[in-house]
Amino acid sequence: MIIKNLSVKRGKHTILKNINLEIKKQDSIIGIFGPNGAGKTTLLSVLAGIINKYEGSIEGLNKENFSFLPDKPYIYKDLKLKNVLSYFDGEYSSFNVQKARRLLNDLGLDENMRIIDCSKGMLEQIHMIMSISREVDYYFFDEPLAAVDPLTRDRLMEIIEKEKKPGSIVLISTHLISDVEQLFTDVIMIKNGEIILYDSVEKLKKESGEGLETLFKERLR
Numbered sequence: 726m727i728i729k730n731l732s733v734k735r736g737k738h739t740i741l742k743n744i745n746l747e748i749k750k751q752d753s754i755i756g757i758f759g760p761n762g763a764g765k766t767t768l769l770s771v772l773a774g775i776i777n778k779y780e781g782s783i784e785g786l787n788k789e790n791f792s793f794l795p796d797k798p799y800i801y802k803d804l805k806l807k808n809v810l811s812y813f814d815g816e817y818s819s820f821n822v823q824k825a826r827r828l829l830n831d832l833g834l835d836e837n838m839r840i841i842d843c844s845k846g847m848l849e850q851i852h853m854i855m856s857i858s859r860e861v862d863y864y865f866f867d868e869p870l871a872a873v874d875p876l877t878r879d880r881l882m883e884i885i886e887k888e889k890k891p892g893s894i895v896l897i898s899t900h901l902i903s904d905v906e907q908l909f910t911d912v913i914m915i916k917n918g919e920i921i922l923y924d925s926v927e928k929l930k931k932e933s934g935e936g937l938e939t940l941f942k943e944r945l946r
């Protein structure tokens with residue numbers, strides 16, 4: 726995926742400023758960090774085609790080769806979980822229904838449960854399972870692990886690592902840096918709509934001798 730000179734404006738306000746990124750390292754899991762309002766959701770929404778008013782170009786993405794998990798629940802509340810499975814199965818040729826069933830079962834989520842009866846954390850798990858069960862080249866997850874308890878968070882992180890399509894690339898925006906930092910191979914930092922850093926975690930840690938959260942606070946001060 727190659728992003729060239731990407732800018733997003735709302736009236737006089739520029740939300741993303743001339744972003745250039747080449748994201749091509751297979752099997753990378755990239756954390757997108759930045760303060761509130763930095764532009765993380767806007768960037769992921771542009772990549773997912775939700776926002777289509779922008780300047781610049783994005784190469785390498787098409788309707789069928791990415792899976793997007795927005796920061797708010799979007800699954801229709803009146804459905805039972807089994808209907809959600811059927812819906813995804815019919816809607817996306819990339820959806821692996823056996824994988825989704827296995828993961829729901831592993832997490833103890835009953836297919837007969839109605840979405841409206843799910844807790845916030847359960848909803849987050851269901852959305853993640855639906856998203857990761859698509860066999861795609863790119864996964865875009867916007868703040869996916871905010872509502873789950875620490876044990877479930879660990880299990881979901883394991884699921885992201887193990888269950889994504891082999892060779893695929895995952896972009897995850899999050900504020901939970903220290904909780905999830907072992908998941909990331911690379912980091913993108915955004916400040917005021919600009920990319921101020923894109924590097925591998927290994928290199929950053931070696932250079933600074935710090936954890937990612939300390940680095941984040943230093944760079945974004």
Ligand SMILES: Nc1ncnc2c1ncn2[C@@H]1O[C@H](COP(=O)(O)OP(=O)(O)OP(=O)(O)O)[C@@H](O)[C@H]1O
Nearest residue numbers: 735738740759760761762763764765766767768898
């Ligand atoms: N529809 C809109 N109209 C005007 N401004 C917007 C709109 N959507 C987002 N913005 C502005 O764009 C900026 C970036 O917002 P965005 O949601 O991308 O940030 P974020 O990094 O995801 O923040 P957070 O960490 O709080 O979720 C903010 O200043 C926000 O006010």
